[in-house]
Amino acid sequence: MTRTVYVNGDYLPEEEAKISVFDRGFLFADGIYEVTSVLGGKLIDFEGHAKRLARSLAELEMASPAPRGELLKIHRELIARNRIEDGLVYLQVTRGVADRDFAYPAPETPPTIVLFTQAKPGLADSPAAASGISVISIRDQRWGRRDIKTVQLLYPSMGKMMAKAAGADDAWMVEEGTVTEGTSNNAYIVKGSTIITRNLGTEILHGITRAAVLRLAKEAQMTVDERPFTIAEAMAADEAFITSASSFVVPVVSLDGQRIGRGIPGPIATRLRKIYLDESRKAAI
Ligand code: PDD
Numbered sequence: 001m002t003r004t005v006y007v008n009g010d011y012l013p014e015e016e017a018k019i020s021v022f023d024r025g026f027l028f029a030d031g032i033y034e035v036t037s038v039l040g041g042k043l044i045d046f047e048g049h050a051k052r053l054a055r056s057l058a059e060l061e062m063a064s065p066a067p068r069g070e071l072l073k074i075h076r077e078l079i080a081r082n083r084i085e086d087g088l089v090y091l092q093v094t095r096g097v098a099d100r101d102f103a104y105p106a107p108e109t110p111p112t113i114v115l116f117t118q119a120k121p122g123l124a125d126s127p128a129a130a131s132g133i134s135v136i137s138i139r140d141q142r143w144g145r146r147d148i149k150t151v152q153l154l155y156p157s158m159g160k161m162m163a164k165a166a167g168a169d170d171a172w173m174v175e176e177g178t179v180t181e182g183t184s185n186n187a188y189i190v191k192g193s194t195i196i197t198r199n200l201g202t203e204i205l206h207g208i209t210r211a212a213v214l215r216l217a218k219e220a221q222m223t224v225d226e227r228p229f230t231i232a233e234a235m236a237a238d239e240a241f242i243t244s245a246s247s248f249v250v251p252v253v254s255l256d257g258q259r260i261g262r263g264i265p266g267p268i269a270t271r272l273r274k275i276y277l278d279e280s281r282k283a284a285i
Contacts, residue, residue, distance in 0.1 A: 002015070003116065005078075005115065005116040006077075006116070007113070007114050020112075022097045022100065024097070024105075027100055028095075028102075029150060029151050029152040030094055031092060031093060031150065031151040032053070032092075032149050033091060033092045033149055034052065034090070034091045035049075035090055035246060036049045036245060037087070038086060038087045039280070040085065040086070040281065042285055043072075043075055043079075043285055045208050045212060045280065046285055048212070049208055050071060052149060052208060053093070053149075056149050057093070059148045060095075060148060061104070061107075062093065062111060063111050064111075065112075072285075075115065078116070079117065082117045082119065084117050085119075086120050087123060088117065088120060088123075089117050090114075090116050091114075091115050092112075092151060093113050093114075095109065095111060096109040096111050097109070120246075126250070128247070129250050131265070132254075132265045133169035133253065134169050134252070134253065135170045135182065135242075136162065136166045136257075137173075137231050138163075138171045138172070138173055140175040140203075144202060144203075146204055147201070147204065149205060156184055159171040160183050160184075168254075170183055170185070171183050179234065180198060181204045182242050182244075184244055184246075185207070185242035185244035185247060185250075186198075186205070187242055188240060188241050188242070189229055189233060189239070189260075190241075190266060190268045191233070191238055194225050195214075195272075196224075196229050196237075197224070197226060199228070208245060209243040212276060213243050213249060216275050216276060217272060220271075231256070234255055234260065235256075235260070238260075239251065239260065239265075239268055240255065240261075241272070241273075243276075248273055250269075
């Protein structure tokens with residue numbers, strides 16, 4: 001079955017979908033995106049992703065491509081047309097098409113909007129969640145506005161390749177002695193019964209999964225400490241894990257080749273994953 005994608009108002013077979021060579025997303029990485037997961041044909045935390053999209057647009061003074069209701073309709077239409085049971089919907093918005101110039105084009109320039117799906121059968125039963133993953137630490141060499149979800153993903157891509165070359169699954173990025181986040185996820189450690197994760201700021205993406213997991217952890221009477229932590233602290237932690245829309249909650253069992261805790265998925269990460277998936281499925285739309 002050919003995948004159907006959405007480009008600027010049209011649903012098209014992916015082979016027929018086209019973007020201008022003068023699109024600012026291509027020329028300047030002048031674009032933002034969102035990734036929303038789909039479980040059982042329904043969207044997980046669409047509201048959170050729609051809100052962060054609006055925030056990214058506002059931070060970059062970019063025009064909104066469509067109202068929230070219209071975006072929801074397009075997401076659902078693509079899920080239906082591509083028969084997605086479990087998977088992901090990507091929404092990409094750029095500042096549109098203009099002759100190459102660093103200055104932004106006129107504000108009335110229509111934004112480019114693209115949505116596409118990825119089918120991921122069994123997304124919530126990934127082997128990584130059962131076994132835990134290994135990470136390495138690398139320098140954080142990204143730009144300074146990581147709170148905006150831009151399509152500028154070259155350094156995270158390089159980080160994944162560094163991890164691969166080291167025989168690990170992913171990388172945690174370190175800046176001025178503390179962990180910012182994973183290449184495409186937020187990073188956590190657990191010491192005793194306290195969950196520690198970096199506080200929000202411009203240094204990290206404000207994960208939608210992070211917000212939900214911290215809320216659910218607090219509702220389950222767990223202690224959460226939002227502050228930066230070091231690699232040394234992570235090495236001495238009882239557990240570690242990551243969160244993202246595409247992985248939910250995944251335990252981290254080794255860091256730079258050293259075991260974390262007992263080197264197996266810990267009880268808190270395992271419990272949070274279950275709570276998150278149960279609650280998200282209930283609230284999915
Ligand atoms: N990544 N930090 C970074 C740098 C990310 O790229 C992501 C998301 C997150 C987690 O955010 P959320 O919980 O809203 O997914 C944190 C998406 C899934 C991606 O891989 O493109």
